[in-house]
Amino acid sequence: MLIREMKASDWEQVSQIYAEGIATGFATFEQEIPSYENWNQAHLTQCRLVAEESDNILGWTALSPVSSRCVYGGIGEISVYIGANNQGKGIGKLLLERLIIESENAGLWTIQSGIFPENKASIHLHEKVGFRYIGKRERVGKLHGQWKDNLLFERRSKKVGTD
DSSP, rough: OOEEEGGGGGHHHHHHHHHHHHHHHSSOSSOOOOOOOHHHHHHHSSSOOEEEEETTEEEEEEEESSSSGGGGTTTEEEEEEGGOOOOOTSSSHHHHHHHHHHEEEEHHHHEEEEEEEEEEHHHHHHHHTOOEEEEEEEEEETTTTTTEEEEEEEEEOOOSSSO
């Protein structure tokens, strides 16, 4: 398996994995796959990674900015999705470990995730790679007419933003 930078040509497979996450009902507030152009605009140009094996994308991760205000320029919001047939194989851990390195190389001092409480696998994954739980945003948004809570996890760099 190879962890590499995501290319625009990966979008078909990446979006299929994204659709699988949407279908779970506990991976994202999104209900439809955006066009590549809209997705591309919403995410940082660096720190986009895929896990690939035999030309098949197994999972992906990317960062989006948390705010347009310059003081938040060193903080990224994580998206991480693993294909339904590839979950539980350590792919998410490999992607996040590489994302941590790439995010520090890009000058980010904090990366964070908002996770639905019922997404136990994602919570466990984030804790496994050094994220800490920092709080719960109650009834932060609706999904299919139901209010949803979101748990906030973050990882602070020990290399960037320490001075």
